[in-house]
Amino acid sequence: MAEYFDADHASEIATLGRGFxxxxxxxxxxxxxxxxxxxxxxxxxxxxxxxxxxxxxxxxxxxxxxxxxxxxxxxxxxxxxxxxxxxxxxxxxxxxxxxxxxxxxxxxxxxxxxxxxxxxxxxxxxxxxxxxxxxxxxxxxxxxxxxxxxxxxxxxxxxxxxxxxxxxxxxxxxxxxxxxxxxxxxxxxxxxxxxxxxxxxxxxxxxxxxxxxxxxxxxxxxVRSLYEHRAATHPKARIAINEAGLVMRLLYLNNNYHLVHHDLPGLPWFHLPRAYRMRRDDYRRKCGGFVIGGYASLFRRYAWRATDAPAHPFCDSAAR
Structure with missing residues (x-):
């Protein structure tokens, strides 16, 4: 089910769906x-x-x-x-x-x-x-x-x-x-x-x-799923936004805008960048700052070291 910020956002996304x-x-x-x-x-x-x-x-x-x-x-x-x-x-x-x-x-x-x-x-x-x-x-x-x-x-x-x-x-x-x-x-x-x-x-x-x-x-x-999710208290803060370059966006069909995809799973891949640009600041707040500056940045930071610990840090408090 799609999740919108407000009625205006729902209207904006509906407009995308009416185009050729x-x-x-x-x-x-x-x-x-x-x-x-x-x-x-x-x-x-x-x-x-x-x-x-x-x-x-x-x-x-x-x-x-x-x-x-x-x-x-x-x-x-x-x-x-x-x-x-x-x-x-x-x-x-x-x-x-x-x-x-x-x-x-x-x-x-x-x-x-x-x-x-x-x-x-x-x-x-x-x-x-x-x-x-x-x-x-x-x-x-x-x-x-x-x-x-x-x-x-x-x-x-x-x-x-x-x-x-x-x-x-x-x-x-x-x-x-x-x-x-x-x-x-x-x-x-x-x-x-x-x-x-x-x-x-x-x-x-x-x-x-x-x-x-x-x-x-x-x-x-x-590589796309290396750090597109993290353990966080709020479900939406568990989902990344990766502001990748054109080549990697095309390879992954814009699924690097992963929070947008989770909120609007029925939105086709070619509309995800526009949907993100419509509410960029809102999405960055919604994911709790879980924003990555492209896959090169991810490589520089985590080429040889783990993104985080493999053991889930608070599984008892997570939804089960």
Whole structure:
């Protein structure tokens, strides 16, 4: 549900929705064509010999990371009114690791702002319960601290996230919860077909695509979520505003204006910057000053050190 500052703000946002761009969603349709078309075009150039797999790698990394941003946009009800069609548009597993249907389910649970960052409730939290932290062996604590740094997020974040997902899936099956088994089977089959096509058509070995393309792509995508949430008493103060530059805004489809997205989850990506500019001072106050001056600033400050402690500082007082 959208959250407005006042009636005037609601009217301003409604005005955005009446324009040609919002009604046709042409920027999102263009994005779909560019991402899928670009992915096929790069691999076609590898197939024809115009690009080596090594030269194609940076392009494919960016396209796969961009595709994950597109998937996030599609699950929020764009570019059509039909959820099944939006799901179909985001379903191809270019980045391999996460079944799209499960990502959609967990991300919708994440949009409960009153429970943001709370371990066991927020599926996208970067924290653990204090009692869990106390029981962790030293080596796991090292990994948790590392994942909360910029470099660690890129390098260690992907394997930790994928391992956590697989452990969770295995635990569910062991406990007799087979609800997601069809989703996993379909996803594994789709990934197998994709990797087979990539290897046989473009000559990119399947293991290279996994290790050198999708792994870094997931790390690049995870930079956005390094410090977009923090533990704070007020739910809205837990959500960041990152005033990133144009390139990173485009890569993350303006989700760097994260508080705006949480307040107005149905607003398409191309209107988030304008919505932020309309009420910039209000949003900066609302997030309690949790404003970041771009991803370069984030790197300079947290390249090698953790943004904050992995153990949630006041979980008993947070919404549960």
């Amino acid at each position: 761009t919002a009604r046709t969603q042409w920027p999102t349709w263009l994005l779909i064509v560019v991402i899928y078309g670009g992915w096929v075009a790069v691999l076609s150039n590898v197939h024809s010999g115009h690009l080596s797999p090594f030269a194609a790698t940076p392009w494919l990394i960016v396209l796969c990371a961009w595709h994950m941003s597109l998937q996030h946009e599609l699950l929020h009800g764009h570019p059509t009114r039909f959820a099944w069609l939006n799901m179909a548009l985001g379903w191809p597993p270019l980045a391999v690791w996460f079944p799209y249907a499960l990502y959609r389910e967990s991300h919708m649970a994440h949009h409960r702002d009153e429970a943001l960052t709370v371990p066991g409730i927020d599926p996208e939290t970067n924290y653990v319960l204090p009692e869990q932290w106390a029981r962790l062996p030293r080596w796991r604590r090292v990994f948790w601290h590392a994942r909360k740094s910029f470099v660690g997020r890129v390098v260690i974040g992907p394997p930790m996230s994928v391992a956590g997902m697989l452990v969770g899936a295995a635990r569910a099956l062991r406990n007799g919860d087979w609800r997601h088994a069809p989703t996993w089977l379909t996803h594994v089959a789709a990934v197998a077909l994709l990797l087979t096509w990539v290897q046989r058509y473009a000559g990119v070995p399947w293991w290279y695509y996994l290790a050198a393309i999708t792994w870094p792509a997931l790390g690049l995508a995870m």
